[in-house]
Amino acid sequence: MTPLFPGGVAVSGLQVYDWEAEDYCRGGSPHLHTASTEGYVVTAGAGEVHTVSAAGRGIRPLHPGEVVWFSPGTVHRLVNHRELELVVVMQNAGLPEAGDAVLTFPADVLDDPAAYAAAAALPVDRGEDERAAAARARRDLAMSGYLELLADLETRGTAALADLHARATRLVQPKVEHWRRVWQSTVEAETARTRAQLDQLASGAPGLMADAAVERGEPREGPRAFGMCGRLQTWAWPEVADV
Numbered sequence: 001m002t003p004l005f006p007g008g009v010a011v012s013g014l015q016v017y018d019w020e021a022e023d024y025c026r027g028g029s030p031h032l033h034t035a036s037t038e039g040y041v042v043t044a045g046a047g048e049v050h051t052v053s054a055a056g057r058g059i060r061p062l063h064p065g066e067v068v069w070f071s072p073g074t075v076h077r078l079v080n081h082r083e084l085e086l087v088v089v090m091q092n093a094g095l096p097e098a099g100d101a102v103l104t105f106p107a108d109v110l111d112d113p114a115a116y117a118a119a120a121a122l123p124v125d126r127g128e129d130e131r132a133a134a135a136r137a138r139r140d141l142a143m144s145g146y147l148e149l150l151a152d153l154e155t156r157g158t159a160a161l162a163d164l165h166a167r168a169t170r171l172v173q174p175k176v177e178h179w180r181r182v183w184q185s186t187v188e189a190e191t192a193r194t195r196a197q198l199d200q201l202a203s204g205a206p207g208l209m210a211d212a213a214v215e216r217g218e219p220r221e222g223p224r225a226f227g228m229c230g231r232l233q234t235w236a237w238p239e240v241a242d243v
Contacts, residue, residue: 013233028229039069047084
């Protein structure tokens with residue numbers, strides 16, 4: 001059995017955007033995840049992560065060695081003060097790539113699945129400059145909705161965040177059955193293998209150790225991808241069962 005990365009998570013290297021936004025901060029697109037916890041390990045530079053959660057607004061300074069993570073529903077935005085770089089650890093490998101993240105676009109865009117899909121998509125077969133311009137326009141639209149959210153929080157409190165969660169839920173609901181199959185073939189299957197291995201060890205048998213193996217993630221070719229928060233270095237992971 002080809003082992004998955006530990007815990008069924010995925011990792012990527014992130015160089016945070018240095019683009020100035022409407023509020024004069026430099027950084028990426030505010031967004032949330034609907035099913036997955038995300039973690040940061042800061043490796044270089046300096047910056048902040050701005051969050052909106054059940055506890056309200058928060059700002060956490062980021063410097064090399066900092067480790068920060070947040071649960072689904074937390075709106076987060078990376079701000080780059082000086083060449084900020086992170087290793088990003090995502091729970092539920094496969095789900096974020098399948099649309100688990102929802103950008104904080106204005107409400108009228110979030111309420112229209114076709115408009116949301118068009119606004120969130122980036123051109124594939126275009127040059128670096130065109131793709132960068134599209135990623136920056138996407139960031140700017142997410143910032144517009146994010147600033148609306150912050151203003152709404154001032155007047156309505158956590159009800160404003162609850163409304164965003166409801167809109168995000170409606171957007172992703174049609175994808176959930178596919179996500180469930182991805183999760184069952186990866187994270188749930190890994191949990192079942194660990195349970196079986198504990199049973200084997202308890203009985204005095206080596207179990208999975210007889211199939212000990214080593215895997216190496218190959219860096220994806222070409223320039224870094226344009227992610228929501230910055231330029232992404234990703235790796236090709238072992239293939240999982242067809243879902």
